Amino acid sequence: MATVTIKNVWKYYGQTPAVKDLNITCPDGSFVSILGPSGCGKSSTMRMLAGLEHISAGDVMFDDVRINDLAPKDRDVAMVFENYALYPHKTVYENIANPLRLRNASDATIKQRVSGAAKVLEIEHLLERRPQELSGGQKQRVAIGRAIVREPKLFLFDEPIAHLDAKLRAHMRGEIKHLQKTLGTTMIYVTHDQLEALSMADYIAVMHEGELQQWGTPSEIFNHPVNAWVAGFVGEPAMNFVTAGLVGEGDQVILTHADFEIPLLPSQVGRLNGAAKTGFARMGVRPDALSISMTKPAEPSITGKIFVNELLGGDMLVEVQLKDCRMRIKTTPEFAGKPGETCHLTVNRDKWHIFDAGDGHAYF
């Protein structure tokens, strides 16, 4: 159990930086997810924490101990690999027992710990099998078993459920979260799936091209993204982005576009800095923060033509064509509009965002 501090850490492969000046503090006992697309540096970060890659610059501390120069075996971490990395010539029992055997634990302790881990993961009936005979989900549990059989300072899970089918993934999300809460060990969980991160983590570190984009709770990341990239990456269906002009009219600032003119809320006007008041900006709004109707409403709205409807069981996703882009709206399955018809969208202005048209940082 430890607090993990990553201070100004850089990772170079030759001349190419994979991780740039990373600063994160993971509180003791928390579930932290490092989220980002492939190539964003999350795996490199995890491998540096495990000791499988050298740290090019910066410090990594477990509680107050600097661990940069420690070999993996001295760091007291446990890791679950993306491809499980089980030992093919050993039984499941021996696979799970491996960390304990390497530390010269007694047979009695091993038996007790391994059975305990197997029980929690419901793989007791597989203990005498070999990895070749197991399914993907079973292999993954064995890998997790190998990690929890010790009591390490830190768990490192590297996209462990990426190769399972969708249903099993959904099931394992809950299992892993529950497991971490029960054990109370600090967990760092790397994934590219934003749904996993949002549902499981206490804190999320969003990374892109080696840089930390945002650190926060899932709620903060989702509701208050710090830039357009984070906003677009997190959330499914993805946020809608429309480039529009900002026009100041007295006290008001109006977002203008070929298909709409919507004023900002007074509280929001203050958040724009002066220069942005009369320029362009990107407006971001999630599909569920929009409502759609076939008749023109009283308040300012967006006009567009229905492109396609998608029924998603309990919701309907409607894609609407504007002059220069399309927007998606989540509505009820009863919605009757058909492709080609004109419709009107109302924006919930408590839930919309304005991003800088240049570098994408969020005004609000």
Added chain:
Amino acid sequence: MASRDVVHYDTPLQRILRILAAVFVVFYLIWTLLPFVVMFVSSFKDLLAAFKLPAVGDWSGIGVFFDFTPTLTHYQTLFYENNFSRYILNSLIAAGGSALISVIFGSLAAYSLSRVDFRGKADLFFWIISTRMAPVVAVMVPLFAIFRSLDLVGTLPGLILAYTTFNLPFAIWILKGFFDNVPYGIEEAQMVDGATRLQAFWSILPLVAPGIGAFLVLCVLFAWNDFLFAAIIGSGGAKTLPVATRELVQPQNIQWGAIMAAGVVTTAPMMLLGLVIRKYLVTGLTMGAVKE
């Protein structure tokens, strides 16, 4: 997949081991390459200089090795007095000829074995490969007798045929592996489009071409370096370079200078070939058992 090596955290002991390892490699490198250097340099030394050695134990006197005036007399001896240009030609023809025959017949057989399945296929395959593994000396006894009765001894065609003994099964064995890697689906697609089986086969040849090329080179390598077959079956009319080199050792007088020169002439082309097919060497020398 292990392209980047696993990271090391060096203890002082490991650092020492690392240095020792480097020393070991350097010594091994010297030990491996020294004979080549001696052969190459000695081929340009006149005999007196070639035999010069420092006093026993005098390590600093090693420079004596380089103390000579280069001369081309040995090479001249080879080509003018000993007819070596003829032997180079023989080696080329014998090696090239057998490589060509082996690869042509071999690729047809390899393709068929790759596509067809029948009872006894494994046994046939084992028989094919056993001909490659048989001790040369053992095979040569009957071969010599048979060829003698057919008047093939001492002729280049006879030698080419003899080399095919080990080159053909080798070709079949290795090329079958390459054909196995080409999915039959490609030929099926061709045939659906209207090609005949033969045309389909022709169309997948470009996919196997690199493998065929590499093994042509390997066949040449094995035949060129052979001594036994050339000595017994090629004796007389079909003398190749290794045999001719050996003959420079006469009971009364061993022509060391010429031997060194002949060694260079025989080995240098093969060293170049080795560089060319470096990638396929392991696969070739282990008869496909180990794929790099």
Added chain:
Amino acid sequence: MTDTLNTTGLKRDSGEDRFRARAVSSEVEARPITAELAAPSRFNPAATKSYYFYLMAPAIALLAFISLYPFFWLIIMAFQKGDMGAVQWVGFKNFTDLAKDGRFLSGWVLLFKYSAMCLFLQVAIGVLLALIVNGAKYEKFLVTAFLMPMMMAPAVAGLLWLFLFNGTFGWYHWIFQSLGILGSGSILSSAKTAMYALVIVDVWQWTPLITLIALAGLKRVPRDQIEANMVDGASPLRNFFAIILPNLYPVLLIAVLLRFMDNFRFIDHILVLTGGGPANSTKVLPIYLFEVAFKFFDLGRGAAIALTLLIVTIILGKILVGVFDRPTKGRG
């Protein structure tokens, strides 16, 4: 919407296009993949096997001439005595003579002794080199340098080492002398040491093969497993024995078997360096066979010896092929 099926632009008339795999268009009627087209197999007897057999036939015929015919010739000849011209049937006499023949028996003993020494050294040095060189900075250059000895004709290598071992002007002899390992007599001149000379040459020439094979095996060790073991708590030494060695073992087995069989086959450098002497101390069985068959022309006896060699080779071959298949079976 235009006909998307035709986007590949079929031109049925152009000859070149016929052989490019392409989407089936609505114009051409697709030939269903019937049994006729599929590859012939035990499960598909309807297919035209004969076509493939015709393709194989020339190669098989050639091989049969070169290997089957001689094999039967050997069997017949082993029961006869004499040269081609004058042969007489002598039954099992050749074999019983061999059983009493000291040279025959010592030929086997020497062969195994020689092979064992060569193999031990080659594997020890070869694997050590592979471990050191794997992933090192100059790996490519080093490996290229190492494989040079394999490119030399064994007979030429023999001649070269004859020069290097020479008691008067040989450089390696000088090195041994200066290191105190040898006296003034060449290593080749004494019956006690000549075998070692042969081992040295064989090790010089073929250790690189073991190194190359071991390297190939090392590169295929799954990196994941090593890393998992590291995180679990293993030191590099532990890693070597627990993960690397079990993965390397099958590849090494193949290498050892192959080299063992090669020792039966290649006697070029022995012929050149010692010819079996001094005092028959290096007369391994293939050399003895060479002598019997091509110096004394006792073809009958030679055939008998050749047969024994062949039988052992076939047994070794079966083992090798058995091991071939093992590494490819299920590696979790």
